[in-house]
Amino acid sequence: MKSKILIITAAVLLLVSCGTQKSGSTAATTAPVTETAKVVVLTPELEEGKNLYENSCARCHKLYDAKKFTQEEWKPILTRMQKKAKLDDTQMASISNYIISQL
Ligand code: HEC
Numbered sequence: 001m002k003s004k005i006l007i008i009t010a011a012v013l014l015l016v017s018c019g020t021q022k023s024g025s026t027a028a029t030t031a032p033v034t035e036t037a038k039v040v041v042l043t044p045e046l047e048e049g050k051n052l053y054e055n056s057c058a059r060c061h062k063l064y065d066a067k068k069f070t071q072e073e074w075k076p077i078l079t080r081m082q083k084k085a086k087l088d089d090t091q092m093a094s095i096s097n098y099i100i101s102q103l
Contacts, residue, residue: 040101040102042098042101045094045097046097046098046101048094048098049094049095049096049097049098049099049101050098052087052091052094052095052098053095053098053099056085056087056091056095057081057085057095059085060084066098066099066100066102066103067102067103070103071100071103074096074099074100078092078095078096078099
């Protein structure tokens with residue numbers, strides 16, 4: 001009778017220890033992921049450029065991510081696109097400043 005109780009106790013202990021081990025490993029995989037949110041505050045001038053960019057440059061194609069090109073690469077593209085979008089120099093300068101601010 002005594003040995004039966006011992007066996008049952010041992011079995012229960014084994015189950016409990018297995019259980020805690022399992023939950024321990026799942027806790028390790030759900031470690032908190034720290035997200036680094038980048039907040040870019042735009043001046044009113046840059047905000048204006050952003051609006052122009054979004055309204056004038058997505059008519060023929062999707063908006064390109066500013067980071068897709070370097071500042072040197074953007075220059076000839078913007079000259080080419082100014083003609084296509086029929087924008088004046090002031091509007092274009094505003095768009096360029098916005099794009100450069102996003103690089
Ligand atoms: C009238 C239509 C039109 C408008 C408006 C326009 N684009 Fe384009 N864009 C095109 C076409 C067509 C191409 C592909 C041919 C080329 O690269 O010239 C292109 C290509 C591009 C590319 C890719 C260039 C490369 O080398 O891969 C970028 C970036 C771009 N446009 C940016 C702009 C920006 C910024 C504006 C706003 C100032 C703008 N586009 C407005 C028609 C347009």
